[in-house]
Structures are given as C-alpha cells and as structure tokens.
Amino acid sequence: QKEVEQDPGPLSVPEGAIVSLNCTYSNSAFQYFMWYRQYSRKGPELLMYTYSSGNKEDGRFTAQVDKSSKYISLFIRDSQPSDSATYLCAMTPSNTGKLIFGQGTTLQVKP
C-alpha cells in the first residue's frame, strides 16, 4: 500500500468552477503538507504549504489538512484555463526530510 494516495484523474471542469483535489495518507508521523503544481515538461512548483492541521488560504487557493482523517485537500476557486496542470500533494514528517509524493492529479480547465 502506498503511503500517499491520490487519484490521477484526469479531472475536467469548466472555467469558473470550484475544483477540489484530495490526498489520503497512512503515516501519522507526517507533519508538513504541500501542494505542488507541475506544468508539462516543467519541474514541480510549490503552491501551498501547511504545517499540522488546519486551513490556509492564498488567493484563489485553499489548503486543508485533517490529521484525524489523514486527509488533505486543495480547493481552487474561480478556476482558469491557466490552472490546467498536474497537482501533486507531498508530505514529510520533519522539516528537512524527504518528501513523499502522491501520484498527481491532472486537471484541465476548459474555457
């Protein structure tokens, strides 16, 4: 069983929709949770970073962590075609340790 599970999609939504991306994990030691965005043929770009449980908002993006359920989410409001990319969740138990990635969800936002 993988430590981090993420539905690879693809997920297709119309422009302006609210997008919900999710990951589940099995290791209760994870403390740091990240969302990366990756465009085709590019490296992952850090979008959001959350320490422990709670919510974090940055513009149109909101990250949620529910450690009791071992479940993290990324919400994108008013989605734009430029949001079309692969979204990767990643997590780690320590602040300098290796990241454990989900497989990534491919998102397409149609104009």
Add this chain to the structure above:
Amino acid sequence: EAGVTQFPSHSVIEKGQTVTLRCDPISGHDNLYWYRRVMGKEIKFLLHFVKESKQDESGMPNNRFLAERTGGTYSTLKVQPAELEDSGVYFCASSRFNPGPTHEQYFGPGTRLTVT
C-alpha cells in the same frame, strides 16, 4: 534569485553506458535533494545532502547510482552502467536550512533520461 538548474535537460543513452546529471541549487541553500519519477509512478526520493554530506540516501536504488556534492555547491548524479529501468525524469530540489516549522523545497526542471 536564480532557481534550481539542471543539466542536461534530456539525455538518451544505450544500456550499459554511463550518464552524469548535474544540479545547481539556489544559492545559499544547504539542503539538496534528488528525486526520480518513472513513467506512470509518483515522484520518489533518492537522497538528501546537507552541504557536502549525505544526510539520507535511503532512496538510492542500487550501487549503480553515485551522487556527489563536492564543496557543498552543485551536485552530480552518475548512473553507471545504465539499465532500461533507469529511464525517467530526475529532479533536483533545494531548500534553505531553517530550524522553524517551514519546509519549502524548490524544484528544478528535471533531466529526462532515456535508456535504450
């Protein structure tokens, strides 16, 4: 501030040959990581340098892979001899040392390795 750079962007080699990948981290970042993504799978950790020292090399698949970071600046990852299953995209990431609860790893664009 320049980002993480990797060279080459793409390498095609034959099975049994040697390839060396290079990563230049963001200036001032003591932590340097190597990751790999093989087709259809998630990005997986290979190893972690703190300055020139290997902090964690638990993800290195076998002794055909050798990573170095002389002088604590750039790093190289050598694969010798390459096998077909080594094909994939190799990412390098770096982060600044920070004792607080922050952990931001910045990734390079990756090197796409194809072994034929």
